[in-house]
Amino acid sequence: MCRNGEGFVKFPHTKVPDTSGVPAFVDMSIGLKQCEEECLRNCSCMAYASANSDTNGGVGCLTWYGDLVDARAYTVTGQDLYLRVDKNELAQYRKKGVLQKKGVLAVVIVSSALVFLLLVTFFCCLVTRQRRGVLTAERSRKGKNNISLTTFEDSLGEKEIRESTGTGDLPYFDLSTIAAATNNFSSDNKLGQGGFGPVYKGVLLNGNEIAVKRLSKHSGQGGVEEFKNEILLIAKLQHRNLVRMLGCCIDGEEKMLIYEFLPNKSLDTIIFDESKRSLLDWKKRFNIICGIARGMLYLHQDSRLRVIHRDLKASNVLLDATMNPKISDFGMARIFGGDQIEGETKRVVGTYGYMSPEYAMQGHFSTKSDVYSFGILLLEIITGKKISSYFPDSPSLNLVGHVWELWKEGKAMEVVDSTLGDSxxxxxxxxxxxxxxxxxxxxxxxRPTMSTVVSILSNEATLPSPEQPAFIENKSRKGDEISSSEGTNSVNTVSITMIQAR
Structure with missing residues (x-):
């Protein structure tokens, strides 16, 4: 039961507790004041914080129920964490000048050694427990060292790494370990080539298989920016339909990201291969569609960060041993905070054919830009055809235009991949x-939101009639100067890495 007089003490400059494996809930519709009231009414609610990492009390509510794991204190960075205490502890904090001021800018003044000691003791206990648990076992099993963020930022020359990651260290692999795992980056171990650089398969001494993305020495500043962006983002994101990062390797000019190895490679290597796409019956394709949709919903809404991927395509969807999809390549992604729902850029990045018209033509991007890319990918999965495919009966139309024309005529089933048969x-x-x-x-x-898409895929629903889509004509022509940063596995379209928006 809740006890009378309970309240919350604010701990500033905090890395909030982990939300994976712990009952935690987010509500982006309420502010910090309402968040406190909701948490106080639920006796199981142990702590709350702003869901958008806004230390000034922005919109969004993140609450924890049960043990608080992997919380840490900083001197400058971090955000405010509000911890539930009983009335006696609350009275002590008030006497020492640690007060909660509700509805205005939150300010905590730690004015005594006792309060500081209690804060340090609290977080030391959490860190000790966490080290005894999962991370210690994982690092011990893999024989990893830790690379401090100071070393990492010195290597890249960027102090925002420390401020953005909010972690004390990064899983680190020695260069010698990665070289041995990949047979010194042998061409036989090469899985593919992307804008970031080559990707290699590796096997560690303990038998674990890994995928190594090696930053190309010719990538320039753009490649380094993507490298940083991917570390800052994917290390914070955990979902069964997102690829999992295992660590990184930084040694002089060598910069690498280490991921879980997914044996079935990328979706484009199967869905666009005449000899392989029969491996994907409709049930598997539908599961892939649903998995991608759930992963995108997590990025747009359910994660603590609102992430716009900006390069969702078949070659950036990897498949595990049971053909479950995992979204990869966050080098071009952007984070949105608070109430932000759209952004604008003069540097348009992404892949021709998957980019929404407002993004490709004007540089405007939002969650709906990703929805557009998802729609293209969905049609490719159903038809087994690329967005740039040529149709002899309709030479002026690309895939979207071809599907649209048949849909209007009531012949949409004619576009379905013939390998699916009648089953x-x-x-x-x-x-x-x-x-x-x-x-x-x-x-x-x-366009619908990804939450609407997931709901429709899971339930019976009456859908509105679509209007004529964008970009239904095949505009590609000889002489288009779009430099490709894609490689052998990304044969669906070319990636645009630098275009000035009109």
Whole structure:
């Protein structure tokens, strides 16, 4: 039962507790004041914080129920964490001048050695428990060292690494370990080539398989920026449909990211291969579609960060041993905070054919830009055709235009991959085609959100009729000067790494 007089003490400059494996909930519709009231009414609620990492009390509520794991204190960075205490402890904090001021800018003045000692003791206990648990076992098993953020930022020359990651160290692999695992980066171990650089398969001494993304020495500043961006983002994101980063390696000019190895490589190597795409029956394809949608929903809404991927495509969806999809490559992603729902850039990055019209033409991007890319990817999965495919009967149309014309004529099932045969559900496929067409509408406001897409995929629903999609004509022509940063595995389209928006 809740006891009378309970309240919250604010700990500033804090890395908030882990949300994976611990009951924690987020509500982006309420502010910090309402968050406190909701947490106080629930006796199981142990702590709360702003869900958007805004130390000034922004919109969004993140609450924890049960043990608080992996919380840390800093002197400058971090955010405010509000910890539940009983009335006696609350009275002690008030006497020492640690007060909560509600509805205005939160300010905590730690004015005595006792309060400081209690704060240090609290977080030392949490760190000790965490070190006895999962991380200690994992690092011991893999024989890793730790690379401090100071060393990392010195290597990259960027102090925001420390401020953005909010962690004390990064999982680190020695260069000799990675070289041995990849047979000194043998061409036989090369999995593919992306804008970031080559990707190699490796096997550690303990038998664990890894994938190593090696920053190309010719990538320039753009490659370094993507390297940093990927570390800052993916290390904070945990979801079964996102690829998992195991660590990094930084040694002089060598900069590498180490990921879990996914044996079935990327989706494009199967779905666009005449000899392999029969491996994906409709049930597997539908599961892949649903998995990608859930991963994107997590990025847009359910994670503590609101992330715009900006380069969702078939080659950036990896498949594990059971064909479960995992979204990868966050080098071009952007973080949105608070109430921000859209942004603008003069540096348009992404892949031709997957980019929404407002992004490709004007540099405007939002969650709806990712929705557009998802719609293209969905249609490719259903048809087994690339967005840039040529259709002899409709030479002026790309894939979207071809699907749209057949949809209007009531012949949409004609676009379905012939390898699926007659065993697939026509109702389910037609629903997916309609979702795809809704996702590629010309106006962003006419496209559904990823939460709506996930709901429609999981339930029976009446869908609106799509309007004519954007970019239905095949505009590609000889002489287009778009430099490709894609390699052998990314054969669907070319990535644009630097274009000035009109």
């Amino acid at each position: 697939c559900s026509s109702d389910e496929i037609l629903k997916c085609i309609q979702i795809g067409l809704l996702c590629v509408q010309e106006h962003a406001t006419h």
